[in-house]
Amino acid sequence: MLETLRHIVQEVNAASGLEQALRIIVHRVRDAMGTQVCSVYMRDPGSDRFIFRATEGLNQDQIGLAGLAPGEGLVGTVAEREEPLNLENAPSHPAFRFFPDIGEEPFHAFLGVPIIHQRQVLGVLVVQQAERRRFDEGEEAFLVTMSAQLAAVIAHARVTGAFDLDDKSDAVGxxxxxxxxxxxxxxxxxxxxxPDADLYAVPRKEIEDRRAELHAFRTALARVREDIQKVADNLGGELSAEDRALFDVYLGILDDSKLGREVVSLIKAGQWAQGALSEVMIQHIRHFERMEHSYLRERAVDVKDLGTRMLAYLQAADKEIKVFPEQTILVGxxxxxxxxxxxxxxxxxxxxxxxxxxxxxxxxxxxxxxxxxxxxxxxxxxxxxxxxxxxxxxxxxxxxxxxxxxxxxxxxxxxxxxxxLSRDLESLRDLPCETLDGHRLPLYVNTGLMADVARSLEQGAEGVGLYRTEVPFLLRERFPSEEEQRQIYRNQLEAFAPRPVTMRTLDIGGDKALPYFPIDEDNPFLGWRGIRVTLDHPEIFLAQVRAMIKANAGLNNLSIMLPMICNVSELDEALQLIHRSHEEILQEGVDASPPRIGVMVEVPSAVYQAQGLARRVDFLSVGSNDLTQYLLAVDRNNARVADLYHAMHPAVLHALNTVAQAARSEGKQVSICGELAGEPEGAVLLLAMGYDVLSMNATSLPKVKNALRNIHRAEARELLAEVLVMERAEDIHACVVGFLADHGLQRFIHTPME
Structure with a gap:
C-alpha cells in the first residue's frame, strides 16, 4: 500500500495543472483498488457546488456539467458531513440523487471520502462497483489515506491551475x-x-525575439558539452573505464536530439529559453525518478546537473535589463x-x-x-x-x-x-496620545535598522520600545566587534535622543539564525535561543552590553532589555554580567551612567514569576507575539495553524492582565511591544489593563493614537471587565470591534476579505 501511495503521489506532484492531476488520480486509484469507477468532484468557489471534474468508468462527456450542493446527493452528504460514506447499495440511500446522463445506473457499491485541506473541503473522491457490497475496512482506509495524502497536492494544483490557459473553470479568484x-x-x-541556476525556480515568461532565445539555448548547450568533454579529457588518464563511462552518459544526454527538440519547440511557441529548459529538464528528471530500477533512478541526478549547468550559462548570458512596472509586487x-x-x-x-x-x-x-x-x-x-x-x-x-x-x-x-486615513492622521504627529479623560499613554516604535528612524519620527514616535540588536548581526558575515556595535548603537541613541531607546540584547535562535553561527535543532522555538545563547557565551553578551553602555555616554537615554527570561536565576546571572560591564567601563575612564534594565516577558513561566522579576529590574516589557505563541502552542509563522493564533484568546488577555498587575504591585513600569499593541482593538484593552507604554511598527502608530484620543479610559476599563469573563476569542474580538464602531472608529479595523 505504501509503495502504491508513493507512486501515485509522485505522479500527481509531477502534473502540470489541476486537470492533469485529477486525471492521474482517477486512473491510478481505480487500478490500485481494482474497482470499476473512480471519480473526483471538486468544490467550485464561485457557486459552492461540487462539480463532476474527472472520472474513469462514467460518462466523461458530463465532466464539468453535473454538480451537487453541500448536503445534496451522496457526494454532497460526504462533503457536508466531512467523513466517509460506505454503502452496499447506493440507490437505496435516502440522499441518493440520480443523474440520467452520468452513466452510474449499473453501479451499486459506493465509497466516498472528503478531500480536506486546512479545514476546507476541496472535493470528494469516489469509487464505485457494480456488485452490491460494502468496501472492506482496508479499502476504506486506503482511500481515506489517499485523500489525506493528495489534499495538499490538489490544493496546490488548483491554485496553479488558475494560470493554465486551457483551464477556464479556475481562471480567476x-x-x-x-x-x-x-x-x-x-x-x-x-x-x-x-535564484541562480535553480531549475525549479525559473519563472514562466513569454518572449517576442524567439531567434535570440534559440541562439542563447544552443550556445549554452554547446558550452556545457565543451565543459564535459574538457573534464573527461583532463581526467582521462586517472579514471577507470567504468568512471569514464559516466562522462559518456553525460555527453549522450546532451546529444539526445529529443531533449533539444523539446526545448526548441517550446521556445518557438513563445517561451523564453530559461523557462523552456526548466520545463523540459524537470519532466525528464521526474521521469527518471519514477523508474523502478535503481541505476536508472540515479540518472535523474545526471540530468539535473546538466540542466543546472545550462541554466547557469543562460542566466549569465541574459543581459536584459529588468523592467519594473509602476506597481511592482516582488515575488520569490x-x-x-x-x-x-x-x-x-x-x-x-x-x-x-x-x-x-x-x-x-x-x-x-x-x-x-x-x-x-x-x-x-x-x-x-x-x-x-x-x-x-x-x-x-x-x-x-x-x-x-x-x-x-x-x-x-x-x-x-x-x-x-x-x-x-494616512493623510487624515498626519496632523496627529505632534499631538500627545491622550484619552478624552486626560490619561497619557506614550507610543513607542519597534526598530532594527537606521531606515526605521526617519519614518518613526515622522509618525510622532515618543521613543523606541524595542530595538532589535540582532538585525546588525544578521547583516554581517561575522560577529561585529565591540567598537562596530558601539557605533551602531550610538547612531540609534543619538537619532532618538532625548527620547528613550530600549535595546534588546542579542535574540537569536528560533527562526532567527546567524549564517556564521548556525543553530540546528529539532524544536528551535523551545531550544537554545535568546538569553540562553548569550549566557552560554558570555563573551558575546559582555561585548554587546559594553558597546551599549559606551554608546550611551553623555546621552543617558538607554534601557537594556533581556529576552527569553524564564526564571529569576537567569535574570540574576545576566544582571551580574551587566553590572560587571559597567564597572569595567568606569575603570577605563568612560563616564557612562548605568542603564535602566528590564525583562522581556514572553514565556508562560515569566508571567507567573512577573512580580519576582519586576522586583529585580526597572521595568517589564511583554513580547506578546511570542507569549501568545507559547501560551497557545501555535507557531504563528506556520500557515497551516495560523488560524489558531489569536492575540485576543482569553488565556492571552488574562496573562497580559496578570503581568500588568504584578508590575504595578512593585511600582515598576510595564510596556508591551507585540503586534497586539499596534492594533486599535488591542490598544484599547492594554490601556484598560494599565500598560504604561505601547510599542509598535511606525505604520501603526497614527491609527492607534487616533483611536485612543477618541475614547475615555473609564470606558475602556468597563470594556475590559466585560471581555475578561468571555470564553471565546471570536466573542472578545467582536465585542471590542463593536466598542470601536460605537465610537466612530470602524475604519481603523481590518477584517479578513474572502
Whole structure:
C-alpha cells in the first residue's frame, strides 16, 4: 500500500495543472483498488457546488456539467458531513440523487471520502462497483489515506491551475494563505525573482525575439558539452573505464536530439529559453525518478546537473535589463534584502515570499519601509506569476491571484481608505496620545535598522520600545566587534535622543539564525535561543552590553532589555554580567551612567514569576507575539495553524492582565511591544489593563493614537471587565470591534476579505 501511495503521489506532484492531476488520480486509484469507477468532484468557489471534474468508468462527456450542493446527493452528504460514506447499495440511500446522463445506473457499491485541506473541503473522491457490497475496512482506509495524502497536492494544483490557459473553470479568484509580514494592501503586477541556476525556480515568461532565445539555448548547450568533454579529457588518464563511462552518459544526454527538440519547440511557441529548459529538464528528471530500477533512478541526478549547468550559462548570458512596472509586487521563493535593493523604491508596492516568517530580515525591512508583505505563502505557484495581477493583503497574510472584479474593487476601496486615513492622521504627529479623560499613554516604535528612524519620527514616535540588536548581526558575515556595535548603537541613541531607546540584547535562535553561527535543532522555538545563547557565551553578551553602555555616554537615554527570561536565576546571572560591564567601563575612564534594565516577558513561566522579576529590574516589557505563541502552542509563522493564533484568546488577555498587575504591585513600569499593541482593538484593552507604554511598527502608530484620543479610559476599563469573563476569542474580538464602531472608529479595523 505504501509503495502504491508513493507512486501515485509522485505522479500527481509531477502534473502540470489541476486537470492533469485529477486525471492521474482517477486512473491510478481505480487500478490500485481494482474497482470499476473512480471519480473526483471538486468544490467550485464561485457557486459552492461540487462539480463532476474527472472520472474513469462514467460518462466523461458530463465532466464539468453535473454538480451537487453541500448536503445534496451522496457526494454532497460526504462533503457536508466531512467523513466517509460506505454503502452496499447506493440507490437505496435516502440522499441518493440520480443523474440520467452520468452513466452510474449499473453501479451499486459506493465509497466516498472528503478531500480536506486546512479545514476546507476541496472535493470528494469516489469509487464505485457494480456488485452490491460494502468496501472492506482496508479499502476504506486506503482511500481515506489517499485523500489525506493528495489534499495538499490538489490544493496546490488548483491554485496553479488558475494560470493554465486551457483551464477556464479556475481562471480567476485563487487565494493563497501565508502569514502577515508587513501590514497594508498592495495591488500590482508580479515580478518574479529566481535564484541562480535553480531549475525549479525559473519563472514562466513569454518572449517576442524567439531567434535570440534559440541562439542563447544552443550556445549554452554547446558550452556545457565543451565543459564535459574538457573534464573527461583532463581526467582521462586517472579514471577507470567504468568512471569514464559516466562522462559518456553525460555527453549522450546532451546529444539526445529529443531533449533539444523539446526545448526548441517550446521556445518557438513563445517561451523564453530559461523557462523552456526548466520545463523540459524537470519532466525528464521526474521521469527518471519514477523508474523502478535503481541505476536508472540515479540518472535523474545526471540530468539535473546538466540542466543546472545550462541554466547557469543562460542566466549569465541574459543581459536584459529588468523592467519594473509602476506597481511592482516582488515575488520569490525566499526574498532577501539585496533583492529589494534592485528595485526603485517608488515602484515597489508589495512583497510575497514563499518561505520565511514575520521575523525574517526581509519582513522587518518591509515593515520599516511600509511595504505590505506576505510571508510563508507555501502554496503559491510563484514561477507562473510573472506579469500577473495580484493583491497582497498584509493585514491578514493572504495573496489573491487574478482577483475577480468584485474582489479587486473591495481591495481598491480598502487601499483608498488606507491612503485617505494616512493623510487624515498626519496632523496627529505632534499631538500627545491622550484619552478624552486626560490619561497619557506614550507610543513607542519597534526598530532594527537606521531606515526605521526617519519614518518613526515622522509618525510622532515618543521613543523606541524595542530595538532589535540582532538585525546588525544578521547583516554581517561575522560577529561585529565591540567598537562596530558601539557605533551602531550610538547612531540609534543619538537619532532618538532625548527620547528613550530600549535595546534588546542579542535574540537569536528560533527562526532567527546567524549564517556564521548556525543553530540546528529539532524544536528551535523551545531550544537554545535568546538569553540562553548569550549566557552560554558570555563573551558575546559582555561585548554587546559594553558597546551599549559606551554608546550611551553623555546621552543617558538607554534601557537594556533581556529576552527569553524564564526564571529569576537567569535574570540574576545576566544582571551580574551587566553590572560587571559597567564597572569595567568606569575603570577605563568612560563616564557612562548605568542603564535602566528590564525583562522581556514572553514565556508562560515569566508571567507567573512577573512580580519576582519586576522586583529585580526597572521595568517589564511583554513580547506578546511570542507569549501568545507559547501560551497557545501555535507557531504563528506556520500557515497551516495560523488560524489558531489569536492575540485576543482569553488565556492571552488574562496573562497580559496578570503581568500588568504584578508590575504595578512593585511600582515598576510595564510596556508591551507585540503586534497586539499596534492594533486599535488591542490598544484599547492594554490601556484598560494599565500598560504604561505601547510599542509598535511606525505604520501603526497614527491609527492607534487616533483611536485612543477618541475614547475615555473609564470606558475602556468597563470594556475590559466585560471581555475578561468571555470564553471565546471570536466573542472578545467582536465585542471590542463593536466598542470601536460605537465610537466612530470602524475604519481603523481590518477584517479578513474572502
Amino acid at each position: 485563487a487565494r493563497v494563505s501565508g502569514v502577515p509580514g508587513a501590514p497594508g494592501i498592495a495591488i500590482g503586477n508580479a515580478v518574479v525573482v529566481s 521563493e525566499e526574498l532577501t534584502a539585496s533583492s529589494l535593493g534592485e528595485i526603485p523604491r517608488d515602484r515597489l508596492a508589495g512583497l510575497i515570499s514563499v518561505r520565511g516568517s514575520g521575523n525574517s530580515h526581509v519582513a522587518i525591512l518591509a515593515r520599516a519601509m511600509g511595504v505590505p508583505t506576505v510571508m510563508g505563502a507555501v502554496d503559491l505557484p510563484y514561477t507562473r506569476l510573472e506579469g500577473r495581477q495580484v493583491v497582497v493583503d498584509g493585514y491578514n497574510g493572504t495573496v489573491h491571484l487574478n482577483p475577480r472584479p468584485e474582489v479587486l474593487a473591495r481591495f481598491e476601496e480598502v487601499l483608498d481608505t488606507d491612503r485617505a
